Amino acid sequence: MLARSGVVRSRGRAGTFVLPQALSEVTAPPASAIFTNSTANSPIGATWMTTHSSTADSAVPSQAQRTDNPTAGVRETSSRSRSRADGIPAAAHIPVIDLSRGTPDNTLLPTIRPYLARLGNRRAFVNSYTGPTILPMLEEELRADWPYDPQAMTMVSGAGDGLALAIAAFVRHGDVVVVESPTYPFILDVLRERGAIAVGVPVDEEGMDPQCLLDVLERFGTPGGASHDSRRRVSMMILQPRAQNPTGISYTPQRLSAIARVLRIWEQEAAGRDIPLVVEDDSAGMVADVFAVSLGSLIPDRVVHIRSFSKSHGPDLRLAALSGPRDAVDAIVERRRLGAGWVSRFLQELLCEMLADRQAYATITSARHTYALRRKTMAVLLERFGLETIPGSGFNMWLPVRDPAAARRILAQEHIRVADGDRFLPEFRVSGSGDGRHAGRDDTERIIGGAMLDDGGMADGAGKGEALSKSLAGAVIAQDCAMRVTVSQPDAVSERVAQSLARAATA
Template sequence: VSPTTVSEAWRSLAGVGAIEARGRNGTYVRSPTGPGGPRRYRRITGGSGHFALDLSSGTPDPALLPDLGPAVSRVGTQSLTSSYLDHPVLPDLEEELVASWPFPAEAFTVVDGAMDALDRVAAVVLRLGDRVVVEHPTFPPLLDLLEQMGCDVVGVDVDDGGPNVDGLAAAVPGARAVFLQSRAQNPAGASISTSRAAELAAVLAAHEALVIEDDHANDISAAPLVSVGRWMPERTVHIRSYSKSHGPDLRLAAVGGAGDVVTAVANRRLLGPGWSSRILQALLVELLRDPRTAECLATATATYARRRAVAVDTLTDRGVGVTGRDGINLWVTVADERSATVALAARGIGVAPGDPFLVRPDEDHLRVTVGLITGPDVHVRTVADHLADAALRPIRQSHHR
């Protein structure tokens, strides 16, 4: 083995935290992180349930979710499993997926939500030290997952049209995977446009990275669904969650795309949970085919859009930087994250600190789930004014500076 190879190996191990150089004292293998768990995720959920108005959760408004009662009564108590080795996707659900998928998928499976899908796809694709490209900012549990896997994570800036093309071109060489959020990006509220997707696909075509897309907002997104799988279906895995649109307790997400990856996920699940409840899949089929559910989702989408627009207009009028043109969240620029969080807590308002969403140091932000601000527009404006007051508080001491 050449000295260069050894040097690169040591550098890679140090980069993912597997070893620690201590100067003249030598180099040590670091202890496992143990059960400490998802540190970023815990930071954005630690205060949940302690506020009169909790805008930290990133969850949908329960009042805007479809009524499951009629669908449950239609599904009844039927048995839908004849063998533990049955195909993991109900035929009726697969029919719905094929008809609505954004590109021709080589295979489908169903898992227990979007994060379960990200975890399982990552487990069959990634290894210690792999270079992985994500959006900056992005969903904290994804960063926790990649950190625990020992991946080398690189962030690409996001604007309203999606990931920056030049940033992706600089980050993707040597990457094993690229994680994208198709629309209503959490936390920035961006949705990838058709023109941007075509540019991203052109960059990705020159490399070998697998693209893993997360459509977590699904039918409550106001933007049309665009996938880079339209240009590169054999190298794209698309995840569609039904949690925010149809209900978190359905615990269902569909995974479709590159056949080798999707099949590997399904095969590995045979040695664990086996399949996602076929009763819940049948319930989802009922919802997908129910005109009243479609009307409910349209109402939810419009309601979220109104709440978001009123809040954005109020913050912008106050001179506060904010992004979020789609979905239930806003990404609010603040002078000082800690000061703003404390000021809002004093008013009984909970928000998520921005730091856990960051791949690298950046300006201070808050992630605010404005989709949970119920009531008339005047109430939304009042809450947004409180957000603006907190955002504009003088800088005291920022952990980024």
């Protein structure tokens, strides 16, 4: 049990050894900095309070920004600065429990050494500039476990690479892109650098609110094609169908059906123009303890589905599979040819060997169960201390916070680091009520330049969405004053950590 949890490892005759845990020996951080929103590639020595958003000198956020670095932002301070931090006494060499990084537990990843020994046995397409962008044998393995039957597939260098390529290929400056609220900051960073406008739609335990989605589509944009009536082109929707980051929610088949109906209604009202391209980011992949789902089973000609293997097989493989209609996949492949060209077929062969291997499958299955147990254990502990949580999957949990300043002080005293919820919220978003109806215009129409409507302007749209509201699970997930905590590491789950989080959230 200790070995499975990543606490110890047996080394045969050499004995059993306690593994180093994901703790950084650091001094107490300032109270204002215990909520981190740092870029994943921040070097050691960076400030405690950094930013998830992309830097000005980067046209598109790098893959390092998507893959969290558990040591980023950790620093040793001088003895003088250690004495007090924002009025809080600091003890030297207090381990910080870092719950801000969505990285896998390295002890749960399959070892690649046995597969490296086999590498190169299949020499097809190796050292070729003209070979396929996905090995046929790998595509066969992937299709056997894909949530729908796509027209075409290719490989990209991680889910973030696939997202960036799809956005570059299909989103123009000034376009509206519908995203979840909250959502992963990397998505917002790429859209911002592209000059697009991300409009957030709230989610509940079953996925994106379909009524709010209909409101956004009818208020702020026109489908792909020429804009009209001073409204902007809605060129894309970006969803995370399972183990959503940061909430951990997964879409139900019923919710996907409701979203597909909304898109079809909008397409019909727009005189047959295409609905926006739907890009699905399955970043958890095989470590999510729920089945894969996709809108591709309902509207396959408008869906690009991306599955990452970073959390299941290892971040350094830099591999994700991408599927979609042939014209969309071809456009993404052509965009990639402007840079790296293709994903190394040696790496593809390595992944293919691992996917077909029983031992690797058993290791990943064990990891999936361990992550699920850690998340469920933390949920039980938090509820024991009076904090209700959202049922979900994957590494992350989204916890509402009553007073962010008080939460910072408490977590600083307890040497616990979490991710600030503000970084997961689109700048423009609609609000939702418990029954799924649109609860407010925000100032989005004025800022985006959409057509201003009077009080009755949405009557028809709201009526069409009335039936869709009945499928909502309940209250929309809180969009303000929250924190994301990651419970993938063994040191993240304990009564002390749960009690501190609950106390901080309710202070």
